Amino acid sequence: MSSALEAFAAEVGAEGPVTIAGLSTRGGGVPGVRCVSAPSGLRWHQADEMTVCCGASTPVDELRAHLAVSGQTVALPGGGTVGGALAVGRSSWRRLGDGPVRDVLLQAEYVSSAGEVVKAGGPTVKNVSGFDLCRLLVGSRGALGFLGEVILRTRPLPAESRWFTTEADEPFGVFSRLYRPTSVLWDGLRVWALIEGHAADVREQSAGLDECDGPPPFPAERVAVRPSMVGAVRGAVSGRFVAEVGIGTVHLDDARALAAELTVVRDPRATELARSVKAEFDPTGRLNPGVDV
Amino acid sequence: MSGAHEVLIGDLRAVVSADRVRAGETELGLYRRDASNLDGEPAVVVFPLSTEEVRQCVLAAVRHGVPFVARGSGTGLAGGAVPLDGAVVITLTKMDRVLSVDPVNRLAWVEPGVLNLDLTRQVAVHGLHFAPDPSSQQSCSIGGNVANNSGGPHCLADGVTAAHVIAAEVVLSDGSVVMLGDDAPLDDGLDLRGAFVGSEGMFGIATKVCVRLTQNPPAVRTMLMDFMSVDAGARTVSDIIAAGMVPAALEMMDKLCVQAVEGYIHAGLPLDAAAVLLVEVAGLPHGLESDVERIVTIGRGHGARTVRIAQDEAERALLWKGRKTAFGAIARIKPNYYLHDTVVPRRVLPQVLQQIYEIVDRHDLLVLNVFHAGDGNLHPLLVFDKREPGIMERVHAAGEEIVRASVAAGGVLSGEHGIGLEKRDFMPLMFGPADLAAQAAMRRAFDPFGLANPWKVLPSPAACGDVQHVPEGAWV
Numbered sequence: 001m002s003s004a005l006e007a008f009a010a011e012v013g014a015e016g017p018v019t020i021a022g023l024s025t026r027g028g029g030v031p032g033v034r035c036v037s038a039p040s041g042l043r044w045h046q047a048d049e050m051t052v053c054c055g056a057s058t059p060v061d062e063l064r065a066h067l068a069v070s071g072q073t074v075a076l077p078g079g080g081t082v083g084g085a086l087a088v089g090r091s092s093w094r095r096l097g098d099g100p101v102r103d104v105l106l107q108a109e110y111v112s113s114a115g116e117v118v119k120a121g122g123p124t125v126k127n128v129s130g131f132d133l134c135r136l137l138v139g140s141r142g143a144l145g146f147l148g149e150v151i152l153r154t155r156p157l158p159a160e161s162r163w164f165t166t167e168a169d170e171p172f173g174v175f176s177r178l179y180r181p182t183s184v185l186w187d188g189l190r191v192w193a194l195i196e197g198h199a200a201d202v203r204e205q206s207a208g209l210d211e212c213d214g215p216p217p218f219p220a221e222r223v224a225v226r227p228s229m230v231g232a233v234r235g236a237v238s239g240r241f242v243a244e245v246g247i248g249t250v251h252l253d254d255a256r257a258l259a260a261e262l263t264v265v266r267d268p269r270a271t272e273l274a275r276s277v278k279a280e281f282d283p284t285g286r287l288n289p290g291v292d293v
Numbered sequence: 294m295s296g297a298h299e300v301l302i303g304d305l306r307a308v309v310s311a312d313r314v315r316a317g318e319t320e321l322g323l324y325r326r327d328a329s330n331l332d333g334e335p336a337v338v339v340f341p342l343s344t345e346e347v348r349q350c351v352l353a354a355v356r357h358g359v360p361f362v363a364r365g366s367g368t369g370l371a372g373g374a375v376p377l378d379g380a381v382v383i384t385l386t387k388m389d390r391v392l393s394v395d396p397v398n399r400l401a402w403v404e405p406g407v408l409n410l411d412l413t414r415q416v417a418v419h420g421l422h423f424a425p426d427p428s429s430q431q432s433c434s435i436g437g438n439v440a441n442n443s444g445g446p447h448c449l450a451d452g453v454t455a456a457h458v459i460a461a462e463v464v465l466s467d468g469s470v471v472m473l474g475d476d477a478p479l480d481d482g483l484d485l486r487g488a489f490v491g492s493e494g495m496f497g498i499a500t501k502v503c504v505r506l507t508q509n510p511p512a513v514r515t516m517l518m519d520f521m522s523v524d525a526g527a528r529t530v531s532d533i534i535a536a537g538m539v540p541a542a543l544e545m546m547d548k549l550c551v552q553a554v555e556g557y558i559h560a561g562l563p564l565d566a567a568a569v570l571l572v573e574v575a576g577l578p579h580g581l582e583s584d585v586e587r588i589v590t591i592g593r594g595h596g597a598r599t600v601r602i603a604q605d606e607a608e609r610a611l612l613w614k615g616r617k618t619a620f621g622a623i624a625r626i627k628p629n630y631y632l633h634d635t636v637v638p639r640r641v642l643p644q645v646l647q648q649i650y651e652i653v654d655r656h657d658l659l660v661l662n663v664f665h666a667g668d669g670n671l672h673p674l675l676v677f678d679k680r681e682p683g684i685m686e687r688v689h690a691a692g693e694e695i696v697r698a699s700v701a702a703g704g705v706l707s708g709e710h711g712i713g714l715e716k717r718d719f720m721p722l723m724f725g726p727a728d729l730a731a732q733a734a735m736r737r738a739f740d741p742f743g744l745a746n747p748w749k750v751l752p753s754p755a756a757c758g759d760v761q762h763v764p765e766g767a768w769v
Binding site: 046048071091095100103114117118124125131133136139140156157175180200204226227248249266271273274276279280281292293 | 395397398399400441442444448452453455456465469470471472473475476477478479480481482483484485487488490491492495508510511531532534535537538539576577578579580583636637638639640665668669670703704705706707708709710711712716720723724725727728729731732734735736737738739741750751
């Protein structure tokens with residue numbers, strides 16, 4: 001265990017409410033509660049293993065810049081820290097091609113509510129040894145433990161990466177004919193597609209589409225709809241929206257603006273179960289108090 | 294048959310029709326074990342047809358304080374479905390319907406008893422497939438894939454089962470039915486779906502699963518390269534990955550394995566090679582041709598003697614047949630085998646393979662290696678004749694040393710078979726007491742009764758919440 005991790009565990013301690021913050025780009029810690037920050041910095045990168053180890057406070061953009069030198073990247077949304085991206089667990093609009101954030105974390109060393117360093121997962125790209133605690137930590141918003149040091153799966157940077165757009169009054173036509181696009185977005189009037197890979201393949205895939213600078217601006221809030229219902233969003237929302245085709249995340253200015261029948265919410269029994277998990281991991285509720293799971 | 298046992302069977306027959314509650318000697322004998330070498334002791338075997346019947350079976354077992362074990366096709370290799378302690382075996386094989394397919398968004402809802410390859414066959418008409426492809430894919434079930442977070446050769450590029458399951462309806466041990474995850478992208482809140490995948494039947498029983506389907510690649514190239522040293526083959530693997538390529542599959546066979554396979558399928562494999570690499574690249578044509586060229590250059594740079602690129606689908610099928618029939622081919626050498634499953638960092642593959650050869654020599658055994666080199670997932674196959682006195686002790690001793698050597702080299706206990714009973718007591722090699730306590734806490738949250746497939750995965754005392762008592766003879 002690194003000394004930084006030990007010091008972090010000592011700082012979290014075993015008693016009293018405590019919260020954690022990185023760069024506070026995703027909301028920061030719980031106000032009015034003693035705040036700690038995780039270790040920062042790259043520990044190692046093994047390009048031929050496609051793995052990287054870093055402190056949870058390492059900025060995502062700094063990590064990406066380092067990996068880019070070896071032609072690799074990590075499928076975390078940009079901005080903020082690695083720990084913040086994992087703890088919040090929200091995937092970016094690249095999810096269609098990159099997969100969700102939760103598939104990125106291979107091993108985590110976190111500080112538990114008892115102030116102990118606990119290891120979840122393993123350092124290799126493939127591992128089914130024991131229960132998958134890593135997946136539970138991603139999106140747990142620091143309610144089960146505070147991420148200290150993580151091993152992440154890296155991926156190769158594509159040779160070519162280009163955005164295309166076209167007018168479209170339904171979302172699925174372009175989506176259906178592309179082979180594994182990285183992102184397909186629809187705002188009710190136009191479709192945008194991010195196509196990556198070998199330059200000649202990108203050129204052929206993009207036939208009939210117009211090249212553009214990038215995606216449309218994303219409204220601030222998001223809701224989840226069933227992917228099959230993305231086409232119905234246009235008639236069910238007042239105001240601007242950008243929908244991730246093939247995924248079902250809808251970005252809009254006000255989440256309440258989407259008709260309730262399209263919005264999907266979690267099974268209440270799952271919420272109860274999540275609270276049982278929280279009670280097992282943090283019986284006194286000292287970690288990020290007030291954050292619901 | 295004890296009185297309590299008869300009451301249990303009576304209760305089960307009250308909720309599932311009598312012909313689907315079996316307690317005869319023959320049936321119990323069939324369900325004592327899975328595809329591992331481990332044996333258990335079921336009390337009764339039930340075959341529910343619906344979520345409600347599964348729920349009622351679970352409630353009956355829990356009411357009697359008897360463990361329950363969910364089971365699919367029984368192809369698991371780590372003893373995960375071996376029923377201990379007079380458990381109720383809940384067999385999901387009759388829940389085998391594909392409930393819906395959304396070919397546009399590439400999703401399907403299936404029951405747990407659907408066979409892996411059957412799903413792929415059913416969605417082939419849409420140009421789609423289910424990506425996890427374990428060697429047992431003709432007979433293993435989706436429910437079993439979820440329980441074990443199964444892999445397969447093509448998981449190198451596409452990921453193991455967890456990456457392809459987006460929701461599961463699960464019956465918990467308190468009889469409640471919960472939807473974990475959703476086909477809509479509910480990012481907020483704990484990923485209980487992710488926690489459930491790979492929980493080896495110890496969190497509950499999946500009764501419906503929503504899987505992500507994968508587009509069939511427009512083009513595929515399959516090639517075989519052979520090397521005069523294992524080291525050269527392994528370095529080729531590392532350099533391919535380091536060059537930024539992720540082939541669809543990257544498999545290796547060692548000399549003894551190639552000899553066994555060639556004697557079986559006559560594909561023209563080089564009998565004197567120390568290692569043979571099977572590389573498959575898939576995708577759009579230009580990227581694919583560029584990758585083939587770069588891979589061949591890397592292979593030749595490491596002394597690849599011959600490079601054979603499949604010229605048509607028939608030749609591709611033949612090359613894959615060599616890989617996929619390896620387990621059958623070993624019957625030509627010895628009648629029995631013990632298949633191991635560990636993962637090591639790719640860069641230490643040559644050293645760990647060398648250690649495996651030394652371990653096996655020391656125990657006077659034979660080993661064939663056929664494995665997923667691309668992700669460092671070793672599958673040493675110890676072959677033996679179990680009629681030979683004392684042989685099982687040697688097989689197990691060698692197996693344990695292989696597991697220890699893999700973990701010591703920075704690897705992990707299992708890449709795709711799971712822990713089950715087989716590797717339960719090796720868990721402390723990877724995890725300390727606090728790590729194991731956290732995994733036990735996950736289980737308690739899902740199954741506070743400790744009756745869902747107890748005594749697997751977690752060594753005691755981490756499993757102290759589970760019902761006590763492991764029967765004599767449960768261990769090999």
